[in-house]
Amino acid sequence: MNYPRPPSARDSWFAPISVDILLRVLNVTLLHPFVAWIIPLCFRAEHQAWSTRPMIVSIVWATMVTLLWMGNVISHKIAYGMHREVDLSEEVIVITGGASGLGLLVAEVYGMRGATVAVLDIAELESTDARGITYYKCDVGDKAQIARVAAQIERDLGPPTILINNAADVVGKKLLDMEIDEVEKSVTTNLLSYFYTIKTFLPGMIRNETGGTIVTMSSVIGHLGASRLSDYAACKAGVTALHKSLAAELREYPEIKTILVTPGQLSTPLFYGVKTPNPFIAPVVEPIDVAKEIIKAIDLGVSDHIGMPLYARWVDWYNVLPVGLQQICRRLSGIDAGMTTFVGRRGTELREKNGHSI
Incomplete structure (x- = not known):
């Protein structure tokens, strides 16, 4: 890809x-x-x-x-805590939003390694040659569809032991320019779907003797916020808080591992067109690099926090700075101007349909 x-x-x-x-x-x-x-x-x-x-x-x-x-x-x-034993031949991996981008990359790697992988997405698989992957058309923002597909996965593949919550959508508009329907769809896809899938698959992991792993895809935008990303930032802040609270609740189940991923700008169609004003301090992150870290943590059977690039691991310190210095940092970084050139996945598909090269 x-x-x-x-x-x-x-x-x-x-x-x-x-x-x-x-x-x-x-x-x-x-x-x-x-x-x-x-x-x-x-x-x-x-x-x-x-x-x-x-x-x-x-x-x-x-x-x-x-x-x-x-x-x-x-x-x-x-x-x-200690790691859990991971045997890929016994693991059933569910990846939401896995039809393209980072999700498909992780799915393909595990599929080639002989793991059982189920991809949940409303879009068709981007790669038709993907091996070891079972695709389920599912809108993860719909509770009824998740329940139906979950029963089908358990019937076809077995009880899921690894859940990678990767589904995401970006509107890329100012709050006043967004329709209420767009806000609701964004919140449902980027936040509520995480609750739905965890509520659906976590009980089976707890019953499983070897435990399980839950991977939560968040973003540094959830810590910083940015112009034209009010809906996305709010959802990612909620996702990060959800992960931390869930990790605290799961301490009584040491065999359940939780992995939080907070990347910066990824080089995928989801954020195509976003300007990166300082590639030295805040470089665009390649999906393969994030995938490597996620796969490494899952294979080791550990809980972890993966932040890429470097500033993503130190972003919490931003809120310690005096408010005036925070504003200076925002202006120097250009974070609030990055979305002015946003094209995104929909724009990419539209231009390709009209025959324009990108």
Whole structure:
């Protein structure tokens, strides 16, 4: 699935370079405990004494990196508990909004790996060659349809053990320009459908001896809000709150794992045309990168919070800033002007139908 990239105001040789790329390099070099301890070993191989400055500095650095790494592991275990055993041959994965984009990418990966995958979407599958995927036409905003399809999935594939709530819709209009019907449809798809699917599939996971995993797709917009995204931002803020409350309620069921995903702008048709004013600080996120992290967390059987790119993992600190500084950050980032060039999935389909290239 190669989607056209949103148009960018900056197109230069250093455009692919971002804070995330630099951090990724550091994480496998200077910030990795194994590599950090290689440095003093190299100095020792040069017959430097333990008391020399390079040796002392490198040992202190390696110790700090190791302690931070261990602290992160311990913190994760305290927050999320132990992992659950995941056997893909026994898992039944339900993905909402999985007919295209990120959802289809995750579905295809698991389908090729031999897992049982059910895709729920109102649209037809974008890839007709997808292996190991069973498609169910379903409007996840309709409780009756979800109940009907859930019974069909259990009959055809077995009780679902992994739920990936990925369904989303973007209107992309100012609040006063939106019709009430558009608001209601957005809230139903982007928020209420998450309640419907969890209420439908979670009881079966609790009854299952091996437990289950619930993946919640949210967005940094739920933390920040943005012009022309009032409905979407409100829903994603609700989805994040739903995840946190649900995770608290499920602590008595340690075999049920919860994964929250809060990406920035994804390179999919859903947000086609959105302007990214600063690709160095806030690069467009490729679906394959998000899919890798989701699949990794599911395979490990852990609960987790996946934020991409880097700023998405630190976005909570934005609300700690003085309100004046918050406004300066918004103006510098251009977050409230990004949707002025929005085309979206519907615009993409319309232009393709009319024969225009995008």
